[in-house]
Amino acid sequence: MKKVLITIIIFLSPMFALAEDRMARALVSATEKVSISSEIAARVEKINFLLGDAFKKGDILISFDCELYKAQNEVIKANYETAKIQLENDKQLLEMRSIGKLQYQLSVSAMNKAKAELKISTLNVKRCKVIAPYDGKVMDVYTSIFSTIQERQVLMDIVGDGLLEAEIIVPSTWLKWLKTGHNVEIQIDETGDNLKAKIISLGAAVDAVSQTIKLKARFNEKYGGLIPGMSGTVKF
DSSP states (O other): OHHHHHHHHHHHHHHHHHHHHSEEEEEEEOSSEEEEEOSSOEEEEEEOOOTTOEEOTTOEEEEEEOHHHHHHHHHHHHHHHHHHHHHHHHHHHHHTTSSOHHHHHHHHHHHHHHHHHHHHHHHHHHTTEEEOSSSEEEEEEOOOTTOEEOTTOEEEEEEESSOOEEEEEEEGGGGGTOOTTOEEEEEETTTOOEEEEEEEEEOSSOBTTTTEEEEEEEESSOOTTOOTTOEEEEEO
């Protein structure tokens, strides 16, 4: 009887060790995350969404006071119309041989220049509003109303409303059995929830020093209360 009992303990012990070893740490991350920067220098007129606020694709996140850009646009638009009329007139004169071809080519060049300036000016007016590229939430805001911002200045961080992901680091020896599509369960430290996820990609290279590889898992659904930056334990 004692021999049988000892045999059972020796047989089960490696299985328990294997189950315990097949756990790793995970960091929750967003599939869509971006820092919004200004494309022009202007004064902040309105911030429509603050920290934690949800928005929809196409919503105006931030708008600027762009009276100067709009006035410049009107002037450039008038210059373009003038150049266009001048070109049409010179074309008729050229056909009547009242002016030379060089004069006509100069009018063409002036019209093309005015057209390019109008395009740039129109783009600057459009840049007076920062439009949301997708559904999501505001992670952080780095400016305030009435502040004067510079070109390329970071204004806010936003995160998409899609399925969240988890970054995981595991021993490279797990590649013997671990493949994409493998189902896992992640226990979130901050909430205690056990959430279902699936391995969607394996790292392109093994870290030679630590002999580990990075994995990426995607949660099966949009779990309430789950946000980027949370961490947890992955059970394979």
